[in-house]
Amino acid sequence: MAIIVTIDMPGVGQEAYDACVQRLTGGGEFTAVDDIPAHGLISHAAGPVDGGWRVVDVWESEDALENFAKILQPILADLGLGDAEPQVIPAHNVVTS
Template identity: 55%
Template sequence: MAVIVSFDFPGAGRELYDEVIARVTRGRGFTCFADLPNTGLLSHAAGPVDGGFRVTEVWESEEALATHARTFAPVLADLGHADVEPTVFPAHHFVVR
């Protein structure tokens, strides 16, 4: 079952997002997030919200999300955001156009 996940980063901005992406792609032969082989990722959106920055994604399954999280968790921890708890819930409906 598809899941929706939302990460909120209070007090953070685009700079944090860009640094996370740069660290994850660096040395792997990729130039941007879209090039990463994120198996199971259906959609990804990121942008500013009041008081911070938000990343929202849709994944094919919780297992796919967990695999993805193993790549990003150490980077977030290194940048001081190990305490960010995502909101995860099942997708009732998902439309791709």
């Protein structure tokens, strides 16, 4: 079952987000779900919110998210961004192009 993951990161801005993307992609761009070293990402969006940064992902399953977290968590910790707790809910409907 697909899941929706929302992560709010107070005090984080575009520069920190971009640094994380650079590490995830090995210095490349993140313009397609296949650009990151994980399987199961359906969609990704990120942007500024009042006082921080928000990431909203849709993953194929909680297992896919957990596998990605093993890659992402060390990067976040290294960048000093490891405190954000994701909110995970089951997806009722997922529409893609």
